[in-house]
Amino acid sequence: DAKTTQPPSMDCAEGRAANLPCNHSTISGNEYVYWYRQIHSQGPQYIIHGLKNNETNEMASLIITEDRKSSTLILPHATLRDTAVYYCIVRVPYSGGGADGLTFGKGTHLIIQP
Amino acid sequence: GAGVSQSPSNKVTEKGKDVELRCDPISGHTALYWYRQRLGQGLEFLIYFQGNSAPDKSGLPSDRFSAERTGESVSTLTIQRTQQEDSAVYLCASSLLGGRLFFGEGSRLTVL
Numbered sequence: 343d344a345k346t347t348q349p350p351s352m353d354c355a356e357g358r359a360a361n362l363p364c365n366h367s368t369i370s371g372n373e374y375v376y377w378y379r380q381i382h383s384q385g386p387q388y389i390i391h392g393l394k395n396n397e398t399n400e401m402a403s404l405i406i407t408e409d410r411k412s413s414t415l416i417l418p419h420a421t422l423r424d425t426a427v428y429y430c431i432v433r434v435p436y437s438g439g440g441a442d443g444l445t446f447g448k449g450t451h452l453i454i455q456p
Numbered sequence: 457g458a459g460v461s462q463s464p465s466n467k468v469t470e471k472g473k474d475v476e477l478r479c480d481p482i483s484g485h486t487a488l489y490w491y492r493q494r495l496g497q498g499l500e501f502l503i504y505f506q507g508n509s510a511p512d513k514s515g516l517p518s519d520r521f522s523a524e525r526t527g528e529s530v531s532t533l534t535i536q537r538t539q540q541e542d543s544a545v546y547l548c549a550s551s552l553l554g555g556r557l558f559f560g561e562g563s564r565l566t567v568l
Contacts (some may be wrong), residue, residue, distance in 0.1 A: 371487035376556070385460075385547055385559030386499070429498070444489065444557070 351451040360417040364430030379426040460560035481550030491547040
């Protein structure tokens with residue numbers, strides 16, 4: 343089973359910030375939080391990852407709570423092309439695969455409304 | 457190419473036939489993963505290869521499923537005696553050890 347919990351779906355207005363939550367209450371100290379997204383009929387795409395500090399790149403920002411039990415992915419100015427399923431996963435880098443290594447749950451289906 | 461390449465992109469087969477799905481990882485990526493994604497579902501881990509180490513086959517759903525990879529090159533996922541429940545998109549991903557995953561576009565398998 344996935345080690346993360348996400349809402350099944352969310353709506354966001356175009357141009358607004360989309361904030362996608364993820365709970366990972368059983369995360370261990372050496373596990374990173376990764377976010378991927380999957381646009382319809384495409385393979386998943388990496389977005390961002392982090393350990394405990396907040397991270398930002400050209401696609402998104404990742405806010406991780408101090409206790410690391412939850413995080414939020416922020417798309418600052420959502421566009422229609424951001425409509426996708428967003429997956430939050432936790433893993434230890436430099437580890438193998440396995441059922442725990444990179445298990446993707448059902449993610450959050452983010453729908454950007456025009 | 458620069459990305460992960462999978463073939464065929466679409467495969468329709470009859471129940472009971474064997475199928476082979478191919479994955480060409482990004483050059484230099486030591487890790488290779490296979491996932492299955494049924495319609496409307498999340499990604500289900502199948503198998504993981506890392507360099508010349510023994511593969512992690514813990515996600516394979518039955519002995520009808522097998523996969524091979526020679527060194528750090530192409531991988532083939534084989535499904536024998538296909539069943540209708542095998543219908544899904546089969547996704548391959550590669551990465552550097554511990555790095556982020558790069559996914560292919562998947563192979564859509566339909567078993568009639």
